[in-house]
Every structure is written in structure tokens, then in C-alpha cells.
Amino acid sequence: MEPASSKAEQLRLQIANAEAELRGLRSQLSQVETRQEQHPPPDQSSHSGVPPEIKSPWKWPLQQQECERYARQLILPSVGLAGQMRLKSAAVLVVGAGGLGCPAAAYLAGAGVGILGLVDGDIVEVSNLHRQIAHSHTKVGMNKVDSLAQYCTDLNPHINCVRYATHLTPENAASIVSKYDVILDCTDHPTSRYLISDACVLSQKPLVSASALRTDGQLIVLNCPPAPQGSKDGGPCYRCVFPNHRPPDGVLSCGEGGILGPVVGVMGVLQALEAIKLVVTGPAPSPEVPAPSLMLFSATGTPTFRSMRMRGRRPDCFACGTSSSLTLDALQSGMVDYMLFCGVRSPVRILGPDERITAAAYSSMIAENPGFAHVLLDVRDREHYAIGSIPGAVNVPFAMFQRTEMAGQGGTRPDWLPDSLPPDAPIYVVCRVGNDSQLAARKLKEMRMGSEHRFIGDIQGGMEAWKQEVDKTIPFI
Template sequence: MDGGFPSDWRNDVLAALSQPVEEAPNTWPLTQQEYKRYGRQLIMPEIGLQGQLKLKNAKVLVIGVGGLGCPAIAYLAGAGVGTLGLVDGDVVEESNLHRQILHTVGGIGEAKVDSARRFVKELNPLVKIEEYKVRISGDNALQMIAPYDVVLDCTDTPASRYLISDSCVLLGKPLVSASALRTEGQLTIFNYPPRPAGDPAGGPCYRCIFPSPPPPEAVTSCGDGGILGPVVGVMGLLQALETIKAITAAGSADATAFSSFAEPAVNPPTMLTFSAYSSPQFRSIRLRPRKKGCASCSAEATVTAEALTSGSMDYIQFCGLTHPVNILTPKERVSALQYAEARKNISLSGKSHQVVDVREKVQFDLCHLYGSINVPFSIVSSLRNATTEVVQTPVLQQLKTSIGKGGGEPVFVVCRLGNDSQVAVRKFKELGFDGGGKIWIGDVRGGLKAWREDVDPSFPEY
């Protein structure tokens, strides 16, 4: 014995130390690269290890790779969402670049989905990308959405919004929806928590809030109304944020249990509005729960998977066509080339004519045809028939003295794309500016876009 130890203890220890040590299995749930890449959010209690695993196992579908989709995709990829599905049938145009931050000059003419995939792979190669270079429709919506956990609506038409919302209700998917125009935006999470149609515990859908689409003539696109890049960027970032919150609050970190959105407490549904030039910029509007009798999510729902896939649910017809407008007869319209020729002949004959540009003043100031007068469409559309007015407005009086003056000279109405000009022609005739048919009033088909393409390539494009 040596100090209470067996005499041969040294031999036992030496023998043990000479044996190869069995390495403990690697039990770290994330790779070293993932720990390093996501470390700044891993140490937040709102995310932590379990939240990061949920993000890694999540599949998110982004429908629309434009002004909303680009910032949402960038931040979802940066956060480590495992699979991103990208849906868009368009190509990159130069006019996209001031707000669609994933695209570059080198990608002009390239599919937006390809451009976005390249950006994501350079940002985070750990993210898997699924590409859908198509427009979403009743034929493909259910099949496209089914594999995903959360859907982002980053589109810009009422028809697509109704279609996507109906599909998410049918498939039990949360829908993070946003929109932006000019300096304002709004954000809502629909069908959250997702429940079968008729379950009042489920979140309201798009139809609950907007049971009827807006009139087609009231729908304004970014191309017509304009958009400030940071505004649509803010709304896209908020979509990414709400998606991350929904994912990290959901169920288990196990991919097989991810779809359980029932576990976390969900706040009452709200719509967040943003106005860049207001104070405060953000406002939250409390929304009502699911609407009784909603065609999509109530117990009396009439929207079915069969209706979507069969084509009997015609979303374009339901919402109405916004473009192109076709309300004038061929005799009331001339092409850009015909107007250019008429403009030359009228000038050579010593006669005159009138050109009325019905774009808003800010667009008229950018560029306009020489000799045209500006009567903004917002003013035109607000005018009522003079015979029903007790006091005629100054604008009406000015129009009467301007349009058709000089003994019946023809009046050509022009706008940017040839849509508002048709409505204006109809309104001018209703107001009697054509003298009961004595003065020709018509529009230039295709507007100033056609003028640039067919007559004067130097005319600015915006």
C-alpha cells in the first residue's frame, strides 16, 4: 500500500492513459458556421437556439420579387430561414432598380427570380432556394403554396391578393400581406392563427376585411401613382419581421411539428399603416375577427379547392380589369402616328388644334408635348354636369373657354398610357364641351408611351 492506494495503482493509471480515448459524438445542433453567422440573434432571448432551429427548418414562400419581396427576401435569408420559395413571372427592368434592391443593372432583362436567387446565394449560401418563374393563378396556387409554412403576399393587384388569401385559408397557412403606394403602406397578417373555415378562433382573411374589391378605375399601380423606394422597403422589412416572429413563436423546433401555430398566444388582429410624411408615421388599427358569412373562412364558405383549380373562381372577372381601358369608339381615337401626321397637317394649313394633357401636374412638369395644356385627371374626374350645378366652378369655366375655342378646332386628349385620356374624353362630352358633336374630341391611343415608341424616341420615359 502507498498512501492508501494499491501498490500497483500507477501501473493501472498508466495502462488507462495508454488506451485510445473515444471521442464524444458531436451533439451541437448547429454547425460552427451557423453559430458564427447567426450569433448576434442567437444570443437574443426572443430567438435563442430553439428559435434558430425553427428558422432553419422553416419553409417560406414569397410571392412577388419586387419592391416588397426584395427586402423581405434579403432579411429572411440573412436570418437563416432554411428554404425560400420565390414566385415571379417578370423580368428586371431599369425602372425597378430604385426600389427593388436585390436587382442590379447587370440583371436588366433577367428573370427576377434568377436575379434574387443569385443575391441570396451570395448573402447566405446555407439557404435553399425554390424557383417559380410564373405568375400565381388558380391553376397553380394550391400546389405552389402547399409545401410552405408561411406565405408572404408581395404582389400589387387585388385579384392576386384574393387568390392568395383564399388559397392560404384552404391550406391552413398564415399569410403576411403588405402593400405600398406613393408615400403610404399597410401591413396585416391574415389567417393567423390558421384554422379551418368556420372556426371562429382563426384569424380573419383578406375577404373578411375587404369582402368586395375596389372599383377597377380606383386601382392605381406604382407605375401610374408612383412609389417612394424607402416606403415600400419599410413595408417589405416589416413583412420579414412578422414572418420571423411567427416562425420563432411556433410549436416545436422539430421540422415535423413546425406547422403547429396553435401553441403561442396570438395578439388580436390589427392592420399597421405607415405614412412617410405624417406624424406619427405608424398607426395600428384593430380588426374584427373572422366575418360571419365570409365566402372564404366562415362556416358558409363558398370558396373551395375545386373552384380554384377548375377555373370557376375567376378572380380577374371578380375584381374587374383595370387596364387597358377601352370605352371609346374607333372614330374617337387616333394612333400616335396619326396624331403626329395630323399635328403636321394642321400646322401647315394654318389651322390650330388643342392638346389636353390629363396627367397630374407633377408628371406634366416632367415632360409634355409642346403647346399642350394641363388639366389633371383628378380634377376631370371630380367634375359634374354643369346643368346640375347651381354655381359653376372656376375650373369648369376655364375648361369651357379653353377646350374647343377658336371656332370648333379639334381637341386631342393625351395621358401617359391612353387610359385616363379615354375617361376624360367621355367626361368632356358629357359636360357638353363638344358642342353637341360639332367639335371633335378624341384621345391618342397608347398615350405618351406610344408617342415615344412610335414618333419621338427622345421623349423622356419614366
Template sequence: MQNGDTNTDQNGSGSSVPRDTSRPLTEEELDRYSRQMIVPGMGKEAQLRLLNAKVLIIGAGGLGCPAAQYIAGAGIGTIGLVDGDIVERSNLHRQVGHATSRIGQPKVLSLITHLKGLNPLPNYVAHTCHISPLNAANLIAQYDLILDCTDNPATRYLISDVCVLLEKPLVSAASVQTSGQIIVLNCPPTPQGLLEGGPYPPCYRCCFKKPPPANAQLSCGEAGILGPVVGLMGVAQAGEAIKILASGLHVPSTTPPKAPVEPTLLLYSYSLTSFLSPFTFRALKMAPRKKSCFACGEGSKGRLTLEGVKRGEPNYEFFCGLSSGPKQHVLSEEDRITPKEFVERVQQGKDGNSGKGKYVVLDTREKEHFSFGSIAGAVNVPFGKLLSKAAQIKRGGETPQVGDILPPEVKIEEGKEDVPIYVVCRRGLDSQEAVEKLKEMGLDNGGKRKIVDIAGGMKAWKEQVDPSFPYL
């Protein structure tokens, strides 16, 4: 494969032509990379390391796009990209490697088109698939350094575990809403279970022994994301990768470093609600490597293996509380109603409960989602606030009333305390849990008041009732 070519590989068995480590730099390379080669600590030797390096970027989205741009611009010799998604219009405000003209294309191929326009010299390897326990080892084994640009904890644990097993350094980042984080792991890479000194910094499990609760694992589609925030984290990933490769720290070693760098988690955040508040960078010192770590600690060789990962051991979905996928039918049929049925039976009065004051629609979306549109007469109590109120009431041992949960503008007519409550959210997941919480608090009056989930949320409302509804 020649420089600038693309090798498409869906199964993780792609290859690239190795670069000659003894050759002189070409005139084009001298001209293209001159500004970075004159930086103290770089020079020709460091540039040749970059030219001979192979980097795998897992995720071609908000993190992967800016990271890939600077990785390609720096002259990394082989750049592998892993992603199974296609470009959508909603990606473009932050995924700067894509374009309107490439909507509908595989993200990996779209990003490579962009990168070739920036620098045609590297070898680009397209893996148009999602990373999984079945292909992770085959993909990661081909490269010197891994960038985790994914958006969910289960995949982060998988990538980190395989990097430990294959002795690969890892630059991991995450971002949502107005905050982001980045950490370098397993660098320099050392054998699994080496107890004296390495790997330092530790693996992802050493830093985050337990994943966040399943209901706190929000995607950008649920929680939102600002482009510059995720872009900063992606650029920082590229900076760390270039530093590691230029200095040769990506080469596996059985000798622990004499002066290991303390693991540091870099956090970035700012507030949209207070425009006078400056953005902040914070560097948090992480705990050192744990002897008891499942992946890299004492006895880990018997617990974590490549063969086990391929067999589904450990089960990353189960570990992160997602083993059964998103909750779809946690409520009984009598506790659910479709948007179409709600319009026909409730709004149009076929069940005798139509009209103002005859029922309450509780919308648990965030206020930003709610502001774009809602069911007529709906009141907004964001899911997080509802859970917080429920926990507060439970701690106080109180017997709650509707007024403790609903906004004060909701008036329940005297003698109509048992009017039904219909709960809706964005996609029909949070609303089901909200129905359960309201019943746990006793707001169903022992079954006298109906508390019903509008199945499928506002996404289903758009599909079944109002195609013009601005579902975000």
C-alpha cells in the same frame, strides 16, 4: 438538394430536403445566428424552428427583395421565390436584391444570386412563373408560411383564399407612392369554416370585403413609388414571419387560441410636399372574422374549394373589375386618332385645324409626368382632378363650359367655341375615359365640338413620333 442549392421549378412541384429537428447547431450556424439567438424569447429552440421552416415569398420586387434578405439572413431553412418577371433598370431604385449587371435576368434567379452572397446555407427554390389560380395551390402547399409581396388586388385575394383552404398563415403587404400597409392573416391557421375563435386575425376578404374600384388600382409604374417606403413594408413582413416561425404559430391547430390577438392593419405614410411633416405609423384595428365571409365563414366549404379555384371559380379578375383586362377600345374609331395622324392632320394642318387657338391638347397625366415633357402647347389637367371636377359639376346640376375644366390660361377665340379638344394620357387608357366624361358633361356641344382621344398616349407618341421623348 444540399444547403445553398437552387431548385428551379416553373410549375410549383419543387421540393426540398427536410432539416433534422434534433440535430445540434453547427459551428457556422452558431456563429452566423448568434446575435439573434441571444434575444429574449429566441434561443436554440426558436432558431431550430427557423432552420426547419419553409417560407414562400410571392413576388421578387420592392417588397420581396428586402423581405427575402432578412428571411435569408435569419436562417430560414427553405426559401421559395415566385416571380415571372425579369429585372429592368427601372426596378433598381427600390428592388435592392437585384443589380445593374443582372438586368434582363429572371428576377427570381437574380434575387437568389444576391441571397446566396448573403447566406449560402438555406435551400433556395426558384419558381420562375407568375402565381395563378392554376398553380397557386401546388406552390403554397409546399411551405409553412406565405409572404404576399405582389402588387395587385386580384392576386392578393387569390393568395388569401388558397391560404385559408390549405391552412397557411399569410403576411400580406402593399405599397404605392409614399404609403404602405401590412397585415398578418390566418394565424394561427385553423380549418376553413371554424366559427369559434379562429382564424383570428381573419382572412383578406374579412378585412377587405370589396376590392378598390378598377380605376383606383394603380401600379407603381402608373403612380410611382419611393424605395424606402416599400422597403420598410418588406422588412416588416420579414419581422412578422420570423416572429411567427420562431414561436411556432405557423403550425395548424383545431383549437382556437385562448387570447387571440386583434387583427391590426399597420399603415405607414409621409408627405413629400411638406418636408416638415414627420412620417407616421398607424395601427388600425380591423373588424373580427365575419360569419358571412365567402372564404372562411359559415358555409364557406361549399362556396370556396381548391378545385373551384383551379376552374376559375371565383373569377378574381372579374371580382376586381379587371375581367376584360385594361380597356383598349372603348371609343369609336371617329373618336380616336393615332399620334402619327395627329401630327400629320392636326399639327401640320391637313384637316384645316392647325395653328395656335385652332385646337386644344388636354394632357391628363399627373403633373410629375407632365413636367418631363409634353405635346407642344398641351395643358395639364390630371385625370383625378378632371374626374373630381366632373363629379362636382354633376352634383351642382350646372351646364359646364370649357373654362370650368381647362386652366384659365387657355383662351378660346370668340366665335371659335367649338375648337376640337384632343385628350392624351400616359398609355391611352385614362384619356378614353376622360373623353367620355367630357362628352357626358355636354362639352361636345351636341356633337359640334370634336373631343378625340390620342390613342396609345405618350407611350405611342414616343414610338410613332419622337423616340427621344422621356416616357416614364
């Protein structure tokens, strides 16, 4: 053990000597730096013929990197330096980080909007990726606002993205909207559209609203110029244009009706364009209110773009009219029931418990009775049916039930009902999630397809329940 102890003692001595030497070197360095500060070296540039570098504060409104980044729009007469400075100082809110919000936010970020607010309470799903271009496969499961904010700041690090990882509600809408100069409605639900419009009216903010479904889209700039409630100087709000919401049975979502990715992309880009125009032009030079117009887009129609002239503010409008009772307190306290106004029913409850059967029970019944005489109607659209269906199901799209000859009104036997089927054979109806199937079953009863002994009902939960309870391999979208 003595050699080891001796070796350790030698190492400790070497360390102590090295530390002492290091302290000495630091002391010498400090003295040299002090002398340099007291006696700076002479300027050698005059002897070499090279002028000394002149450092002066940056005196231009935009930094060099910003000038390079925005060069192509800076030289536009309609933008120029004044317009770019307005963009830099502007705050724009994008409500919805999906198919509309992704391209809208991206182009606003690229244009140099100073503060970009993003509102969305959803997460990225695989079904989003074909149209929501700011999200990627690696971001599935991530909050949409975080994904979109990352995309926008990667595109332009000079902007400030403010994230609201929540849905807009009557309680928080006005407090969020009031902080921004221009609002973009990039949502896909009617309750959100009316809520956002009401918040913009109360906060006196212009609103750029767009929607897209299947291969069509529409765009309108609302509450522009913004004005107090009852003022004739303001533009119409969403309620002025659509005072009565369509019944929920006639409204399709992207999940039901589908959407072509570039269609929603076009509408989102147009939203960004309208917002940029509002910011760049600044306050209107004339008190005259421009006539609003509704722009319609059809990817398969001719012409592709059409414009419809709209009326101005409605004097009797619930939100912006002269006798409006809408207030911030009423909004935040929940006195305005948007779900009730839009007729949203989730889920639909039309049939009684004895008129419905679970997916598992129907599967067991068919397995135990292979020759069981009945009809299973799949009332989804043909495109949904072609992707995956229950064996033996007959496809009769729900829209066809509006045709009396298809439903057998007055006792006429419809084409989808086999002649060999007993008159009291039961009819089961299935749809996507169990809403349309109830409506279809009720329609069959009203059109006297039922009899005293015939069962007419639906499969509870639709194809979604079938996938969960019976066949997990069947495709469901």
C-alpha cells in the same frame, strides 16, 4: 528524311523507357502503402508530450459556422436555440421578387430560414433598381427569382432557395402554397392578393400581406392562426378585411402613382419580421385568437406608424366563412374569376373608333396644318407631364375632372379652354397609355363640353404610342 525518321525513333524509345520507369515507381508506391496499412507507425505524440488529436462526431444542433453567423439573434431570449432551430427547419414562401420581396427575402435568408421559396414571373428592368435592392444593373433582363436567389445564397449559403419563375395562378397557387409554413404576399396587384389569400385559406397557412404606394404603406397578418373554413378559431383572411375591391378607376399602380424606395423597403422588412416571429414562437400556446390589426405607415405623416384594430373572421366571407363554397377544385378549375371580381379591364374600351386618333395621325395632321385650332389636354399628373410632353399640350390632371368647375358643367367655360378658340374647335385628350384619356373624353361629353360639330376624343395608346410612333427621344415612364 532519314535523319528525321531516326530522331522520331529515338523519341519513341525514350517515351517507352519513361513509361516503363513510371510503372515501376507506381508499383513501389503501392507496396509501401500496403506495408504502412499493415504496420502503422507508432504514435509519437506520447513521446513528444503532445496529446493525440481526438476526433469525435459533432454533437451540437448547430454547426460552428451557424453559431457564429446567428450569434447575435441566438442570444436573444425571444429566439434562443429553440427558435433558431425552428427557423432552420421552416419553409417560407415569398410571392413577388420586387420592392417588397427583395428586403423580405434578404432578411429571411439572413435569419437562417431553411427553405426560402421565391415566386415571380417577371424579369429585372432598369425602373426596378431604385427600390428592388437585391437586383443590380448587371442583372437587367435576368429572371427576378434567379437574381434574388443568387443574392440570398450569397448572403447565406446555409439556406436552400427554391425558385418558381412564373406568376401565381389559380391553377398552381394551392400546390405551391401548401408546401410552405408561412406565406408572404409581396405582390402589387389586387388579383394576386385575393388569389394568394384564398390559397392560404384552403391550405391553412398564415399570410403576411403588405402594400406600398407613393409614401404610404400598410401591413396585416392574415389567417393567423390558420383554421378550417367556418371555424371561429382562425384569423380573418384578405376578403374579410376587404370584401369588396375598389373600382379599377380608383386604383393606382407604382407606374402611375410612383413609389419612394425606402417606403417599400420598410414594409418588406416588417413582413420579414412578422414571418420570423410566427416561425420562432411556434404554435400559439393559447386557443384564443388574437385581435388582428392593420398597421399603417406614412413616411411624411405624424405619427409615422399607426395601428387600427380589425374585426375577426366574417361569418359570410366568401373564402373562410361558414357557408363558403370555395374549394380546391373550384380554384384550380378557374371557377373563381379574379379579373372580373377586381374589375380589371385591359385595355379600357369606352370610346368608339371614330372618337380616337392614332399618335402618328395626330402628328401628321398638326404638321400639315400649323395653324390648326384645337386643344390637346394632357391628363397625366403634373410630375409625369414635367418629364416630357407633346408640344402645345395643356396639363389638366385627370383628378381635376372630378371638380365641376374645371370640367365646365352646365356650359361654364373652363379655365384651360382659350377664349379665342372657336366653339366647334376639337378637343383631343392624351394620357400615359390611353385609358384615362378615354374616361376624360367621356367626362367632357357628359358635362356638355361637346356640341353637334365639336370633336372630342383621345390619342390612342397615349404617350407610350407617341414615343413609339412619333418621337422616340421623349422620356416615358
